[in-house]
Amino acid sequence: MQIFKTITGIRSFVKEARQAGRTVGFVPTMGYFHEGHLTLMRQAKGECDLVVVSIFVNPLQFGPREDFASYPRDFDRDVALARSTGVDAVFAPDTQEMYPEQYYTTVDVEKITDPLCGRSRPGHFRGVTTVVAKLFNIVHPHRAYFGQKDAQQVVVISRLVEDLNMDLTVVTVPIVREPDGLAMSSRNVYLDPADRKAALVLCQSLRAAKEAMASGVREGPRLAGLVRELIAKEPRASLEYVEVLGLPDLIPCINLKGRVLIAVAARFGATRLIDNTILEVEAVSKIQIQT
Amino acid sequence: MQIFKTITGIRSFVKEARQAGRTVGFVPTMGYFHEGHLTLMRQAKGECDLVVVSIFVNPLQFGPREDFASYPRDFDRDVALARSTGVDAVFAPDTQEMYPEQYYTTVDVEKITDPLCGRSRPGHFRGVTTVVAKLFNIVHPHRAYFGQKDAQQVVVISRLVEDLNMDLTVVTVPIVREPDGLAMSSRNVYLDPADRKAALVLCQSLRAAKEAMASGVREGPRLAGLVRELIAKEPRASLEYVEVLGLPDLIPCINLKGRVLIAVAARFGATRLIDNTILEVEAVSKIQIQT
Numbered sequence: 001m002q003i004f005k006t007i008t009g010i011r012s013f014v015k016e017a018r019q020a021g022r023t024v025g026f027v028p029t030m031g032y033f034h035e036g037h038l039t040l041m042r043q044a045k046g047e048c049d050l051v052v053v054s055i056f057v058n059p060l061q062f063g064p065r066e067d068f069a070s071y072p073r074d075f076d077r078d079v080a081l082a083r084s085t086g087v088d089a090v091f092a093p094d095t096q097e098m099y100p101e102q103y104y105t106t107v108d109v110e111k112i113t114d115p116l117c118g119r120s121r122p123g124h125f126r127g128v129t130t131v132v133a134k135l136f137n138i139v140h141p142h143r144a145y146f147g148q149k150d151a152q153q154v155v156v157i158s159r160l161v162e163d164l165n166m167d168l169t170v171v172t173v174p175i176v177r178e179p180d181g182l183a184m185s186s187r188n189v190y191l192d193p194a195d196r197k198a199a200l201v202l203c204q205s206l207r208a209a210k211e212a213m214a215s216g217v218r219e220g221p222r223l224a225g226l227v228r229e230l231i232a233k234e235p236r237a238s239l240e241y242v243e244v245l246g247l248p249d250l251i252p253c254i255n256l257k258g259r260v261l262i263a264v265a266a267r268f269g270a271t272r273l274i275d276n277t278i279l280e281v282e283a284v285s286k287i288q289i290q291t
Numbered sequence: 292m293q294i295f296k297t298i299t300g301i302r303s304f305v306k307e308a309r310q311a312g313r314t315v316g317f318v319p320t321m322g323y324f325h326e327g328h329l330t331l332m333r334q335a336k337g338e339c340d341l342v343v344v345s346i347f348v349n350p351l352q353f354g355p356r357e358d359f360a361s362y363p364r365d366f367d368r369d370v371a372l373a374r375s376t377g378v379d380a381v382f383a384p385d386t387q388e389m390y391p392e393q394y395y396t397t398v399d400v401e402k403i404t405d406p407l408c409g410r411s412r413p414g415h416f417r418g419v420t421t422v423v424a425k426l427f428n429i430v431h432p433h434r435a436y437f438g439q440k441d442a443q444q445v446v447v448i449s450r451l452v453e454d455l456n457m458d459l460t461v462v463t464v465p466i467v468r469e470p471d472g473l474a475m476s477s478r479n480v481y482l483d484p485a486d487r488k489a490a491l492v493l494c495q496s497l498r499a500a501k502e503a504m505a506s507g508v509r510e511g512p513r514l515a516g517l518v519r520e521l522i523a524k525e526p527r528a529s530l531e532y533v534e535v536l537g538l539p540d541l542i543p544c545i546n547l548k549g550r551v552l553i554a555v556a557a558r559f560g561a562t563r564l565i566d567n568t569i570l571e572v573e574a575v576s577k578i579q580i581q582t
Binding site for chain 1 (some may be wrong): 296302327393394395397398399400401402403420424425427429432450451454455456457458540
């Protein structure tokens, strides 16, 4: 496995591989790998000849009062883990390499960045789409892998790729969970034992919403209300949002139909966690008719 | 020469050429070709194995009260002219192909889009950078050719390419002028004979500024004042701006040094024209010492 710190380095590595007819998979990350990241890498390795992983904690996507400085980092451990999954190259630029002085350009996806994390983290998605556009241009992959944990990010990046006619495929990989159901996140390390336990309310309330839908509930606000109530019962949880939105345009759903995203964000102490689930409403409805 | 209306069409044409090891030159245009466009095409043809020209009047870069609807168009003539210069492919998408429904993404270059045309045409450069990012991703050229006539556009697109790490070279081609000095522009056809004659004040005042500098003037505001005075003497000209700015960052110049852009925009009747010249201040200064 090779490690590149410079844009010219990774670029010529990938160019050579592409010219030899090899397909390139790309997993952009902020590092501090957990099983979710490794799942992305393994799937990329299964589908592409060569896999590049980037590690870059992107300052542009953190707000001024967010956790950029304290975001967990462990480069040596990350490199060892990437190597163990068969990754071919790690691209780990510093901030100066990505944003030199007199850097002036941003990429914006409108509308679908308004709800959910876009509302509570102003400027966040502009930072994400800008760095991802840069990384896609630098690495020039055939396929790029993103986790469903960041549901809105996947929708936004898919739209970015389509709107700007980027010549690559976005692959979404299902959420990887701890054995007790907590969605894996680099930020889980911040949680003290009591918050770690309390954080289960996120996946549990989403599961309850899924069951409510399976038993016939078809109104978005009712499902959102159910999740809200369950989270309210957990005193360590401070709810930021629960939203029930249609996919892929993230428009609020009153009467559920088609693919529906239920997404939730809450704080446990200083730690902000997100989780989500996708419901296929027609499919469930059919099962109901059959029973 | 082949004509493509679809993104998939031009993309597979270029992909095949690149895989065969051929270099691709690209000339993005809004059509209605004049000698300036043809000069870009000829230079591209001289430097690249294969040349693609796009013809797309981009609605996103026109303001609501600008001339999008009346912008001159003549597709058949353009195709014949492109063919005559040896162009290999014309990409001429319709608006729906470039901006389908639910198009949400924009690309912005800040700061250097503030002065000059950015000030008088709010949103113009966002439209330019967005469509150019799309076209670069669609055509995927090795080299892209732009005319120095749109001086700020060249600076902005060079910055876009560098900031977003696009893997291509921006080539700037000098202004092509009519025999009497008027900078070539698709909008020149709007001018009635009296305005056509009056419009010469643009290149004449820029020439006067250049001569003033050659004879020792080193203050930006004095040069700008000279141009302003000369244009004020032409009753058919309505001045929009004269600015003297340092390159490449378009910062106002008080004491001239290095590469300096003098740019001017004025209206003649309803027709808005721009022109500019670049001065190399050190070089001129050396000549003075020698004499």
